[in-house]
Amino acid sequence: MSSSAPRRTVLAAALAAAAAAATPLPATAAPHRATPPPPTRTTNPVDYHAWTTPTDWHRGTAHGTRVAAGHRPGIRIARPAGTTVYHDPHTGKSATWEYATWTSPVHRLPVPATEAVASWNAHTPPGTWITVELRATYSDGGRTPWYVMGRWTAGDGDADIRRTSVDDQKDGRSAVSTDTLALDDPTTGLRFTAYQLRLTLLCRPGTTATPTVWRLGAMASDVPARFEVPPSTPGLVGHELRVPRYSQEIHKGQYPEYDNGGEAWCSPTSSEMIIEHWGRRPTREQLAWVDPSYADPQVCHAARYTFDYQYKGCGNWPFNAAYAATYRDLQAIVTRLTSLNDVERLVHAGIPVITSQSFLKSELDGAGYGTAGHLMTVIGFTPTGNVIANDPASPNDPAVRRIYQRHQLETIWLRTKRKDANGQVKSGSGGVCYLYFPVESAPSQHRVLRELGIR
Structure with missing residues (x-):
């Protein structure tokens, strides 16, 4: 995963x-x-x-x-x-x-x-x-x-x-x-x-x-070293964006030269979901190289064109942002946010957020897996403030939409330290995320981005 x-x-x-x-x-x-x-x-x-x-x-x-x-x-x-x-x-x-x-x-x-x-x-x-x-x-x-x-x-x-x-x-x-x-x-x-x-x-x-x-x-x-983060209080909740759902898991075994196939394609799969949320996608000509029997060929395309030949993976953060920005008038950055309240403001303005996290299976109820590093897309919040996420580590496209407990997701995303299954201390992303948004964004979107220090 x-x-x-x-x-x-x-x-x-x-x-x-x-x-x-x-x-x-x-x-x-x-x-x-x-x-x-x-x-x-x-x-x-x-x-x-x-x-x-x-x-x-x-x-x-x-x-x-x-x-x-x-x-x-x-x-x-x-x-x-x-x-x-x-x-x-x-x-x-x-x-x-x-x-x-x-x-x-x-x-x-x-x-x-x-x-x-x-x-x-x-x-x-x-x-x-x-x-x-x-x-x-x-x-x-x-x-x-x-x-x-x-x-x-x-x-x-x-x-x-x-x-x-x-x-x-x-x-x-x-x-x-x-x-x-x-x-x-x-x-x-x-x-x-x-x-x-x-x-x-x-x-x-x-x-x-x-x-x-x-x-x-x-x-x-300079995010403080921490295993736990203080819980945020739900604010702008009860809103969900319509974002395409793509599973990385249906691509297992496809094009293993790009990071062993779909099993490790969480980052480009998440990127592709948001690229298409903004109405962009590869052309038929760009996808002509993909085996026509494969579903969601655009995910294969995203994996190929985010692949870092030294890292030998598709999870290079800036390479994913740079790939997204190859689409017409789409901007993309890598940054950190400080709480789910920041994410609420972006989602409320219509901007989904791709988050980076790592966790044990027991630390995120409903995920059904643990991971040393995984990307998913926050697309909304329930009326009680829990997180609605498009999680590409799902068995098929319809299963991608998940609801995760707010404080669990916030903790595994924002912390900088964690323990693996063997009790060894490992690093966490400290709130890393990708933000993709059009050049001609709505005034409300520009305002929220500006308030978060992004222009």
């Missing part, structure tokens, strides 16, 4: 023991100074910030890029800044690419953070791709290296690279696991206080094709 085999192990305090064995800082890093104690939390522990407008893009530093106008302004290649050779570890091929870069201004965090996850919305025609990097500033004045948060393209044809995260990125104090940058040991008091993002846009030499990036952002957070 997991989004792939064991989920991130660097999250929260899970790598406290690893700090002692980590590699030393590069010689260019700032020297260590005494780190302050963990900050007293007075504001939201989650900060999502994005660059999306012409003004945003003009504030960055461009080398060979230009701002593309239109109802979705973005960054494109104007004149390549140079060429580079990329050896694709997943195809074994090396090729020369032209590139241009855009680097964001420094974003200073309102609350120092222990983790960061970048996400982006982009168009990458065949023969083009992007690299997204993040560099964070430590609370003692040092900086991380430029960490690669993803090498991404929408396609996987012969002209394209293979979408990939990058392993073995660390500096002795922080590390990247798949799509998440985290401090090795948050108990020291060290924090991230600011970050920059850097885009590299690449294309085949001599071509006029270029990637276009419409949205670039990151979620940084």
Whole structure:
């Protein structure tokens, strides 16, 4: 039922023991100074910030890029800044690419953070791709290296690279696991206080094709380490959205090259449900590669085009958001929310929420399974405040709609620590979610998103 085999192990305090064995800082890093104690939390522990407008893009530093106008302004290649050779570890091929870069201004965090996850919305025609990097500033004045948060393209044809995260990125104090940058040991008091993002846009030499990036952002957070969360009081309840129901389980054994088939497709299945909620879906031509005997071929398609060739799974959070944003005028981000009251507000405004959680079978009544990592979609709340979810870990499409006890779901979603069946401490997602919404959203939807720090 997991989004792939064991989920991130660097999250929260899970790598406290690893700090002692980590590699030393590069010689260019700032020297260590005494780190302050963990900050007293007075504001939201989650900060999502994005660059999306012409003004945003003009504030960055461009080398060979230009701002593309239109109802979705973005960054494109104007004149390549140079060429580079990329050896694709997943195809074994090396090729020369032209590139241009855009680097964001420094974003200073309102609350120092222990983790960061970048996400982006982009168009990458065949023969083009992007690299997204993040560099964070430590609370003692040092900086991380430029960490690669993803090498991404929408396609996987012969002209394209293979979408990939990058392993073995660390500096002795922080590390990247798949799509998440985290401090090795948050108990020291060290924090991230600011970050920059850097885009590299690449294309085949001599071509006029270029990637276009419409949205670039990151979620940084300092969610407290906890096994339990305080229950929220039901507020905007008694509302349910009409969202298509798709089961990942009916795809068992289909296309095992993409994370062992449907058994691990909870993330792309959830993504596809919300993409279709907003009236988008793959075309008949896009689905022509799928075996015509398979039901819900669009789920197979979503699995293929969210697959991370390094992670060897379809559960890369930003890759799912980036896939959703390939559909017409659809925006997508990865962030954290702080309670089910936030979800109530979004659902009440018409925006479903894809949540990430892990739990034992005994911790979620009615699920009938346990999982080390699973995505499902919250589509409503009963009049008493319990959660109505489209859970793809269901035997068939009609069975996807479930009702889960409010505090049970809230706990397994928001906690950062849990115990597995052997009693060992593992990490939890700490409230991670995907939010997909149209560019032309209703004013009430824009207002709720803005109130939650999302624009």
